[in-house]
Amino acid sequence: QITLKESGPTLVKPTQTLTLTCTFSGFSLSTRGEGVGWIRQPPGKALECLAIIYWDDDKRYSPSLKSRLAITKDTSRNQVVLTMTNMDPVDTATYYCAHRRRGSSSPFPYYFDFWGQGILVTVSS
């Protein structure tokens, strides 16, 4: 059974750097084909994919936020870490991590199947 859980600060000040950790179980990021992503959702708004990391350390970022994001993995601890610099009140959102699964039908695209419960991060002075 795949489970994921987000952890980190729930309140950060403007201009600070946010560091979130996703701790997961039920799969290993050292296994070919596995991936983990971060998605956020501002209150009352839609989902936005931020970053994804794969078993081979391939990383993908949202084009609009790429300069502020970094995603890394620690396979020994079953963790994925997201950092976002220069936080602003508009970055207030619930941040989710999710397991990235490779599809079963050609061309075998990836998608998110299991999600963590999310962590609400508020940016305020």
Next chain:
Amino acid sequence: SYELTQSPSVSVSPGQTARITCSGDALPKKYAYWYQQKSGQAPVLVIYEDSKRPSGIPERFSGSRSGTMATLTISGAQVEDEGDYYCYSTDSSGNNYVFGIGTKVTVL
């Protein structure tokens, strides 16, 4: 940037059929995925690769794709199906995955 368009809301009576649509230029060649999000909860995958249901998802949920439109159908909608539904897919390059803006489904 690539966009997926969804209608803002759908309202049905219990037992009726709810249809939620998602349109995107790349959908003729790219799979669509659907997520259900109930109030205060994390999203749950209800349809993947256009029409497949994950284990545990009721049979009343079905999906299809034709041309530039994907459709999620809830046949015999129940009160517990209320929530926001998001489609998810990629642009023609396959490198830019996006979510739609979401459709609020009300069953009353």
